[in-house]
Amino acid sequence: MNTNTVDPYGVYGKRWSLTFNQALGSTLIVGLAQAQKASVNNMKLYGSTSSPYVRRIRLAMEAMEYEFEQVAIHDAAEREAFTRISPLRKLPVLEDGNTVVFDSHVIYQHLVEYHRLDPLSVHEAQLVTAVDALADSLIILFLGEKSELPVDESRALFRLQLGRIPPVLDWLEQQAKEGAFSPWSYPTMALISIMDWAEFRNLQSFERYPELLAARASHQHREILAQTAPA
Numbered sequence: 001m002n003t004n005t006v007d008p009y010g011v012y013g014k015r016w017s018l019t020f021n022q023a024l025g026s027t028l029i030v031g032l033a034q035a036q037k038a039s040v041n042n043m044k045l046y047g048s049t050s051s052p053y054v055r056r057i058r059l060a061m062e063a064m065e066y067e068f069e070q071v072a073i074h075d076a077a078e079r080e081a082f083t084r085i086s087p088l089r090k091l092p093v094l095e096d097g098n099t100v101v102f103d104s105h106v107i108y109q110h111l112v113e114y115h116r117l118d119p120l121s122v123h124e125a126q127l128v129t130a131v132d133a134l135a136d137s138l139i140i141l142f143l144g145e146k147s148e149l150p151v152d153e154s155r156a157l158f159r160l161q162l163g164r165i166p167p168v169l170d171w172l173e174q175q176a177k178e179g180a181f182s183p184w185s186y187p188t189m190a191l192i193s194i195m196d197w198a199e200f201r202n203l204q205s206f207e208r209y210p211e212l213l214a215a216r217a218s219h220q221h222r223e224i225l226a227q228t229a230p231a
């Protein structure tokens with residue numbers, strides 16, 4: 001309340017205002033606490049146990065309560081039904097109360113805004129983008145193989161991916177050498193998710209990238225990694 005304004009109600013009015021403001025304040029605090037609690041308890045993550053994009057979000061949500069609902073996104077009927085939840089027909093999708101958030105990047109942003117995850121620095125965002133480039137290229141190669149196409153230099157679609165993967169890995173290796181994946185941060189979660197997935201699908205070996213292997217090994221003791229290993 002602005003104390004410079006004339007108070008037509010005198011002392012009693014002031015008292016009333018104070019009491020009212022205090023009451024309003026506590027109502028707001030209780031209301032916010034309830035909203036946050038309700039929101040935490042109402043979270044549902046749609047995903048799969050193999051997707052590297054889903055896994056990075058599961059790792060980031062380790063300390064949160066949420067329901068994990070598996071979607072067989074490549075099954076025609078489930079895919080069709082899932083369109084009601086996300087027009088993109090891609091995993092992950094987060095439902096938080098009445099809010100539906102699709103794409104791992106937007107989900108992470110949502111978790112920063114409403115569930116106190118650390119915001120990413122520009123460097124961290126760049127690390128995640130490089131991991132995405134690797135992930136997307138590997139996924140295209142995987143889908144090429146699954147579609148029984150010739151996954152080699154003869155096709156521009158695959159040539160571009162095959163040409164991108166080594167320089168991205170070299171760049172990530174250098175970043176690992178400089179300690180970028182030492183903290184248990186979102187870029188590290190994204191990196192380990194794609195490394196494990198690439199091996200799980202027999203798409204990429206990391207033998208030539210000792211710094212990346214060492215960075216992953218330094219986090220191997222975390223139970224959440226075993227709990228979310230690709231299956």
Ligand SMILES: N[C@@H](CCC(=O)N[C@@H](CS)C(=O)NCC(=O)O)C(=O)O
Nearest residue numbers: 051052053073090091092103104105
């Ligand atoms: N940019 C998206 C990529 C998500 C993505 O590609 N998800 C894959 C699973 S790893 C998917 O749902 N694929 C189904 C499809 O492409 O139809 C994100 O960051 O969430």
